[in-house]
Amino acid sequence: MSNQEETSTKLRYAIMGGTFDPIHIGHLAVAEEVKQKLHCDRMIFIPSGNPPHKKRVLTDAVHRYIMTVMAVNSNPHFEVSDIEVERQGYTYTLDTVKQLQKIYGDNVELVFITGADAILEVETWYKADELLKLCSFVAVTRPGYDKTKLEQKLQSLQSKYGSVIYSIDVPGLNISSTDIRQRVNGGNSIKYLVPETVEQYILKNGLYKEL
Ligand code: NAP
Numbered sequence: 001m002s003n004q005e006e007t008s009t010k011l012r013y014a015i016m017g018g019t020f021d022p023i024h025i026g027h028l029a030v031a032e033e034v035k036q037k038l039h040c041d042r043m044i045f046i047p048s049g050n051p052p053h054k055k056r057v058l059t060d061a062v063h064r065y066i067m068t069v070m071a072v073n074s075n076p077h078f079e080v081s082d083i084e085v086e087r088q089g090y091t092y093t094l095d096t097v098k099q100l101q102k103i104y105g106d107n108v109e110l111v112f113i114t115g116a117d118a119i120l121e122v123e124t125w126y127k128a129d130e131l132l133k134l135c136s137f138v139a140v141t142r143p144g145y146d147k148t149k150l151e152q153k154l155q156s157l158q159s160k161y162g163s164v165i166y167s168i169d170v171p172g173l174n175i176s177s178t179d180i181r182q183r184v185n186g187g188n189s190i191k192y193l194v195p196e197t198v199e200q201y202i203l204k205n206g207l208y209k210e211l
Contacts, residue, residue: 013104014040014111014138017084017093019177020047021059022202023071024194026175028078030140033170034113035077038138043077044100049084049091052126059207061085070197092126097135111166113138116150119165122157129161136164143169184208 016031023045031043047064058064065085072078083099084091093112100110112135119139122128139150150167157163175193183190185208190199202208 010107010109011041011104012038012109012111013042013044013100014038014113015096015100015135016043016045016113017048017096018046018114019051019054019058020045020064020068021177022064022180022194022198022207023047023068024175024177024180024198025192026173028071028075028195029173030113030170031078032075034111034138034140034168037168038111038166040111042079045072045078045080046084046096047080047082049087050089052090052092063201063205063207067198067201070201071195073197094125094127094131094134097131101134110135111138112136113140115139116141116145116147116167119157120149120153132157132161132163136166138166138168140168140170142173143171145169181208181211185211 014031014034016027018027020027031045034040035043045068047061047068049061062085065080065082068080072080084096087095097110097112101108104110114137116139119137122132122137125131139154141147141150147167154165154167157165180190180193184202190202194202
């Protein structure tokens with residue numbers, strides 16, 4: 001642990017952003033791992049509302065939000081925010097981070113968690129230069145991920161914007177929301193890939209019948 005971490009009195013809240021269409025146990029495992037490794041005081045899941053970069057039509061944000069709430073329900077350290085789901089128009093991470101900073105104040109460091117591939121593209125995000133100066137990031141990789149490009153990118157982001165970007169390996173859970181949607185669509189089981197409550201919600205509401 002660095003001296004800075006030892007003496008810091010700031011709280012650290014992690015933001016787990018994603019479409020969560022649907023949320024699955026891979027997302028939960030990532031959140032748990034990051035929480036532990038970075039000593040986060042809170043883990044806030046934020047299902048995205050209407051992201052500008054999505055080509056596929058997303059499942060209604062209310063369904064995605066409810067499934068996320070159900071998934072984290074049993075963990076007292078996890079919570080879900082509806083700030084992106086409630087926002088009208090396109091949702092940008094910069095607006096989300098600014099809104100959270102207003103809510104929590106200066107004594108909280110916000111750390112945005114996302115996949116390593118998203119970090120490679122982060123400079124294309126809305127007002128990326130401002131965003132990269134405003135909060136820290138965590139680039140999540142699975143074991144076996146070739147980090148050559150990522151490490152170069154992290155160095156360049158650090159020298160260009162002074163960004164703090166942690167890179168964390170998480171257990172190799174080979175689960176994706178795309179695969180889950182396809183399984184449901186094909187009438188195949190998703191048992192143990194999502195929490196049981198989420199599985200029941202998907203079946204009860206007939207989600208992913210059409211892709
Ligand atoms: P995504 O479609 O949810 O995720 C893309 C890939 O990363 C998928 O393989 C996904 O796996 C994985 N993933 C999703 N959430 C993750 C997480 N928290 N940690 C590790 N891996 C994760 O979403 P995305 O479009 O890349 O966006 C991710 C976040 O970045 C969202 O909060 C989004 O709003 C934000 N973002 C903002 C901007 C902007 O402000 N302009 C632009 C791009 C992205 P699964 O498919 O299994 O979920």
